[in-house]
Amino acid sequence: MIKKVGVVGAGMMGAEIALCFARAGYHTVLSDMTQEIAEGGKLKQEAVLDKGIKKGKITKEDKEATLANVYPTCDINEMSDCDFIVEAVLEVFDIKKSIYESLDKVCKESTIIASNTSSISISKLASSVSEERKDKFVGTHFNSPASVMKLVEVVPGLLTSDETVTQVIELLEAVDKVAVRVKDVVGFGLNRLFHVMYLEACRLVEEGVCTPEDVDKICKYGLGHPMGIFALLDITGHDLNQNVDEILFEAYGERFRPSPQITRLVDSGRLGRKTGAGFYDYNKEK
Ligand SMILES: NC(=O)c1ccc[n+]([C@@H]2O[C@H](COP(=O)([O-])OP(=O)(O)OC[C@H]3O[C@@H](n4cnc5c(N)ncnc54)[C@H](O)[C@@H]3O)[C@@H](O)[C@H]2O)c1
Structure with a gap:
């Protein structure tokens, strides 16, 4: 059962991805290299929510409730009790690898780690986590702007279990996304x-x-x-x-x-x- 979500990287994609979960009521940890950048991600979310209020799509109360679910931090240890973590940092293998290695040590045994990579092989990224977690590593390719675009491509790597894929698809549907399972090929489907x-x-x-x-x-x-x-x-x-x-x-x-x-x-x-x-x-x- 996924209750708490983490998003690593509070940039363009990460802030928007965290917003999807926070809006659906999930307590969401949003981390980046510094506290300032992480807080900046929350400010971006606030701007998106303000636009939603102007357009009459959400209320001020919705905005406050959503922002109350977001916990910005620069300490990856804060992810220790997250059930599902999406990594959305720069598209550089070595940076992503070092993040997975840290998460692997810090997180619970059951935690699922997902990557928002657009171009790196999920099986290759999964090689950075321990043997016990390889079945809980998956690709979740959100589209920009993630808080608006409904499609998420769910990409199992060679060792990802069907149970992980099912759990992730159910979670994405619970936050009002449309999940499509695609093979781990360059460019995925979209x-x-x-x-x-x-x-x-x-x-x-x-x-x-x-x-x-x-x-x-x-x-x-x-x-x-x-x-x-x-x-x-x-x-x-x-x-x-x-x-x-x-x-x-x-x-x-x-x-x-x-x-x-x-x-x-x-x-x-x-x-x-x-x-x-x-x-x-x-x-x-x-
Ligand atoms: N931009 C798009 O349209 C798009 C669409 C789908 C997928 N993606 C993928 O999403 C990922 C993020 O892309 P983006 O456009 O949000 O990039 P971005 O440059 O806006 O954000 C990246 C964030 O990662 C942070 N970061 C870098 N190193 C870090 C570290 N060691 N620990 C924690 N945070 C770190 C940076 O400070 C920055 O805030 C990439 O893998 C990209 O390929 C992007």
């Missing part, structure tokens, strides 16, 4: 589908078939997407898009060859909304 589609969208523009604005209209009014693919790419950021393309290209070859358009955007510093421009110019909005 990124393979998304990147193949967006690379074709780039080709449509590159070949002069239609403009980015028109591709976005095709997505919205022909495919029923809530937003256009180029508008979405500007949100995810072209440095990240390019990075994932390169990983997929290395794994699967030609069908994921990185787009020259994305390379040009990255080279010119037009990384998307975060730099004020990408496929679209957001400076004009100000």
Whole structure:
């Protein structure tokens, strides 16, 4: 029975992931390298909740109750009695490995450790924990922004038990997520589908078939997407898009060859909304 949750890493993903559990009533420990960064994660959550109040989706009481469930800390020992821990730190194997080694020592025997990695093999990450915990190590790939996007890909490694997968799927459903079980392959399911589609969208523009604005209209009014693919790419950021393309290209070859358009955007510093421009110019909005 999962009662207490931990999230390591209070960055963009970690703060949002912790928010999902806190909102559903789970006591949630949110840790990072310093107390200041961990508290910063809680401030990000507060900003998300304030937006929810403005939109009339939640009440002030909901906000207070949610924030009361979040315990920011820089001490990983505070995770000792957590039943389920999601790691959402930088996408660097050695950093993740050292965190799993610490968690493995500190946590209860029954604690499940999950990684939010987007590109590192779950079986490889699981090699950092003790033999006894390898069946309780799993991938949980949340999507950004995690408090809004319902999909979570649940990725068992070679030694993950079915019991762990079932427990994690039940937990995710309890916090109103839609869990999909996928194999431990590069890009899992979502990124393979998304990147193949967006690379074709780039080709449509590159070949002069239609403009980015028109591709976005095709997505919205022909495919029923809530937003256009180029508008979405500007949100995810072209440095990240390019990075994932390169990983997929290395794994699967030609069908994921990185787009020259994305390379040009990255080279010119037009990384998307975060730099004020990408496929679209957001400076004009100000
Ligand atoms: N950004 C996305 O859209 C996205 C989507 C799905 C998955 N992911 C994955 O989620 C993970 C986190 O990505 P992010 O975008 O939130 O990164 P981020 O840079 O916003 O946050 C990473 C956090 O990890 C913390 N950190 C670094 N070393 C640490 C340590 N030793 N102990 C504790 N905390 C430490 C940093 O201080 C930072 O707050 C990555 O594995 C990434 O691949 C990202």
